[in-house]
Every structure is written in structure tokens, then in C-alpha cells.
Amino acid sequence: MGSPDIAILGTGSYAPEKIVTNDDLSQRVDTSDEWIFSRTGIRERRIAGENETTSMMAAAAARHALASAGVTAADIDLVIVATMTPDLPMPATACFVQHLLGVPLNTACFDLNAACSGFIYALDTAWAMLASGRYKHALVIGAEKMSTVLNWKDRTTCVLFGDGAGAIVLGPARGTAKILGTRLYADGAHTDLLCVPGGGSNVPDPSADPSGPQRHMTMKGREIFKVAVREMEDAAREILAQHGLVAAQIACVIPHQANQRIIDTLAQYLKLPADRFFVNLHRYGNTSAASIPLALDEARRAGRVKAGDTTLLVAFGAGLTYGSALVRW
Ligand SMILES: CC(C)(COP(=O)(O)OP(=O)(O)OC[C@H]1O[C@@H](n2cnc3c(N)ncnc32)[C@H](O)[C@@H]1OP(=O)(O)O)[C@@H](O)C(=O)NCCC(=O)NCCS
Structure with missing residues (x-):
């Protein structure tokens, strides 16, 4: 069975x-x-x-x-x-x-x-x-x-x-609704691009560190931008190929809500119109792990997700981690 x-x-x-x-x-x-x-x-x-x-x-x-x-x-x-x-x-x-x-x-x-x-x-x-x-x-x-x-x-x-x-x-x-698939990735060679240096076992008491407030997030924004676009594109293309789908068959893409320019570039690379992407980052900024489920809920309530539709979820983040999911409604 x-x-x-x-x-x-x-x-x-x-x-x-x-x-x-x-x-x-x-x-x-x-x-x-x-x-x-x-x-x-x-x-x-x-x-x-x-x-x-x-x-x-x-x-x-x-x-x-x-x-x-x-x-x-x-x-x-x-x-x-x-x-x-x-x-x-x-x-x-x-x-x-x-x-x-x-x-x-x-x-x-x-x-x-x-x-x-x-x-x-x-x-x-x-x-x-x-x-x-x-x-x-x-x-x-x-x-x-x-x-x-x-x-x-x-x-x-x-x-x-x-x-x-x-x-x-x-x-x-x-x-008809079901999860069709997921794909997860990580590239631990780039842990330094986005991190909170203190507070873990490596720097257990960040306040004791004289060089600065290590409990705060640090980021190399330009580098992150470049890898984010490439990783999201890979995660999207590979899951689509795995399920015998092409991007045009996706009714709605719910990307990680980090930056409108990253989303626009991804749309160009996937040759999808911008309106195929659900975006609410103008109101919330980047809410990290909350960003996709928060956008998914708003997309559903806005009628952007209908029975029979296939939705693509695609994310990237510190780690660097990235991944995608295909959801049928
Ligand atoms: C962060 C980001 C918006 C910065 O945009 P950018 O065009 O790369 O800008 P830069 O970092 O090159 O900075 C350009 C200038 O703006 C300045 N600047 C940075 N933040 C600023 C701000 N909030 N307001 C005004 N100026 C700012 C910089 O100091 C720099 O000034 P300089 O040229 O005098 O040195 C962009 O790199 C980005 O979105 N990266 C991805 C970040 C991300 O999504 N992280 C989360 C991953 S889950």
C-alpha cells in the first residue's frame, strides 16, 4: 500500500x-x-x-x-x-x-x-x-x-x-488537494553571509565580547542577493522538472518575502508574469520563517488559490538553506 x-x-x-x-x-x-x-x-x-x-x-x-x-x-x-x-x-x-x-x-x-x-x-x-x-x-x-x-x-x-x-x-x-512534493537544499560553505554570531555555544555570552553586539544579525546583503536568486531559481526549476510541470502551469507562486527585486528577478528567470507571484512584503518586510505561511494565508483569503490549482512555494535563507514545495488544492 x-x-x-x-x-x-x-x-x-x-x-x-x-x-x-x-x-x-x-x-x-x-x-x-x-x-x-x-x-x-x-x-x-x-x-x-x-x-x-x-x-x-x-x-x-x-x-x-x-x-x-x-x-x-x-x-x-x-x-x-x-x-x-x-x-x-x-x-x-x-x-x-x-x-x-x-x-x-x-x-x-x-x-x-x-x-x-x-x-x-x-x-x-x-x-x-x-x-x-x-x-x-x-x-x-x-x-x-x-x-x-x-x-x-x-x-x-x-x-x-x-x-x-x-x-x-x-x-x-x-x-483533489494534496502536497505533490518538496525539495530541500543547504550550502554550509556560506554560513557567514547571514548569521547571528553570538548567543550559541560558540559565543555563549555575547555581552562579554568587547568587539560588539554579537547577538545581532549580520548580513552581506549584495552576496545574499546574488545567491538567493540563483538558489530560488534552481529550487523552482528542479521541483517542476521532477513533477513533469513547466512554470506556466503554476497558478500562483508564493516566494519567500525578502525583497521585491529578488522576486522580480526570479519571475524574469522563470519567464512568468509578475502577477503570478503573491507578494505582501510591502506590509510586513521579511518575517523569515513566517513569511511563506503568512503570505499563503493571505493569498488563500484573497482568492489566489483555487481548487485544482498548483501553487509553488520557494524559499531561501541563512545557512544557506533553500527549498521548494508544490501544493495542489
Ligand atoms: C540589503 C540590500 C537591500 C542593499 O541594497 P544594495 O543595492 O545592495 O545596497 P548596498 O549594500 O550596496 O549599499 C549601497 C549604499 O546604500 C547604503 N545603505 C545601506 N542601507 C541603507 C539604508 N537603509 N538607507 C540608506 N542607505 C543605506 C550603504 O551604506 C551604501 O552606501 P555607500 O555606497 O556610501 O557605501 C540588498 O543587497 C538586498 O536586498 N540583499 C538581500 C538581503 C536579503 O534579502 N536578506 C535576507 C535573506 S533571507
Whole structure:
């Protein structure tokens, strides 16, 4: 007997209330709305409250996903939170989410860190676990409080990111909808292009380091731009070829929401019109692992995802990691 078909049964998202515009940022660092918008497409981002944790945002998105799937917390037996900004180094943010939602005890709960590709990695993992037949309903969540790892004095990074969460419920396929495939990649030769140098076992106490605030994200923006476009194109082309599809058959592409220029270049390379891509980064900036599920939820609610359609999800991030997924609705 083959593996059971697994589908996205519901989606949900959550964005913190506080909006920080490019003009607001220009009061804090030497930048402007014109510079940020023309280089990135970002107009504003959401910033979580001081006491609002990654797990709270994750749980809020998950509640919407459960309602949209018509599934209750009691039906869930797997929770994966993709995040690079967990509530604490341990325990896992997924355990906080489980408790907040009242998900039963006989549930596997863990975090997964593949930075901005985290949601694709978590989707792949949950899909495999469900396809094994050993788990039935998974909450797959991307949630980030990026504001806590940004250096708010560094204009080259702080203007790019935002906070938020997105979630899906994965479960037994109903009708035509199913996950067609996923592909994951990593290139560990480039860990230095995008990282948070301190806070791990290598630099356990970043504040003790006299050379600077190592708990903040550092980035080589130009280099990242170049590899991001190439990696996303490879991840898209290879999954399409694997499934005997061409780009023109994709109704909607949901790319990682990092930069409008990266998305436009990808569209050119794949020879797809720009309107085939769902983009909401002008309102949220780059929310890392939350970006694809947050965009997917908004795309579904905007009617951009219809029964029978095939959607391509494609991401890249620190690691460098990258990956893609094909979803039939
Ligand atoms: C970050 C990014 C927008 C920068 O755009 P760019 O055209 O490459 O700009 P550069 O880094 O070459 O900087 C050009 C100038 O703008 C300045 N600058 C950088 N950030 C600025 C800001 N927020 N406001 C105003 N000026 C800024 C730089 O200091 C530099 O000035 P200089 O020429 O006097 O040295 C772009 O490289 C990018 O999007 N990279 C990908 C980043 C990304 O997506 N990361 C997440 C991966 S998941």
C-alpha cells in the first residue's frame, strides 16, 4: 500500500498590531522611505510588543489555521514550529504553543531552525511524518520575533525585517488537494553571509565580547542577493522538472518575502508574469520563517488559490538553506 495523500487542510496567520513605517525608521537611523522602498519594496513592518513572544504569535496563527481546517486542538498529534527566534534556547517554542492551544499530551512537539527556509523544511518534515501513517494532523507553524535579533542602529539590516506568524494544518487529503512534493537544499560553505554570531555555544555570552553586539544579525546583503536568486531559481526549476510541470502551469507562486527585486528577478528567470507571484512584503518586510505561511494565508483569503490549482512555494535563507514545495488544492 502506498503512502496516504497529505493536504493542507487550513491556513492562518497573525501579525502584531504595531506598524512601523519606513518614515518611522528614518527617525532612528540615516535612511528614507525612498531608499528602502526602491531597494526592497518594503513600506512598513509589524513589530511585536515587548511581552509578546514568538509562541504567542505562533499560537494565534495556529488558532486561525485550526478554524479554517475545521479541526480542533484535540485532533493534533504533531506540532512543528519553524523559528530562528525561539522564546528561549530551551525548551522548544512548540511546547509553549502546545500548552497555549491545549493540544493533547501524546503529541510530538519540536522546533526546527532553517532560518527563512524554515517553513519549507518544516512542511517537508511534517509531510513525511504524516505520510508514514504514524501521525494524523500536524500544525506546521513559522513564527518569528525578528525585532529581538536586529541591531536597531544598523540601517543595512534593521529596515528589512519584521515580526509575525503563519500556520497550516496538514492532514489526510480530502478531494483533489494534496502536497505533490518538496525539495530541500543547504550550502554550509556560506554560513557567514547571514548569521547571528553570538548567543550559541560558540559565543555563549555575547555581552562579554568587547568587539560588539554579537547577538545581532549580520548580513552581506549584495552576496545574499546574488545567491538567493540563483538558489530560488534552481529550487523552482528542479521541483517542476521532477513533477513533469513547466512554470506556466503554476497558478500562483508564493516566494519567500525578502525583497521585491529578488522576486522580480526570479519571475524574469522563470519567464512568468509578475502577477503570478503573491507578494505582501510591502506590509510586513521579511518575517523569515513566517513569511511563506503568512503570505499563503493571505493569498488563500484573497482568492489566489483555487481548487485544482498548483501553487509553488520557494524559499531561501541563512545557512544557506533553500527549498521548494508544490501544493495542489
Ligand atoms: C540589503 C540590500 C537591500 C542593499 O541594497 P544594495 O543595492 O545592495 O545596497 P548596498 O549594500 O550596496 O549599499 C549601497 C549604499 O546604500 C547604503 N545603505 C545601506 N542601507 C541603507 C539604508 N537603509 N538607507 C540608506 N542607505 C543605506 C550603504 O551604506 C551604501 O552606501 P555607500 O555606497 O556610501 O557605501 C540588498 O543587497 C538586498 O536586498 N540583499 C538581500 C538581503 C536579503 O534579502 N536578506 C535576507 C535573506 S533571507
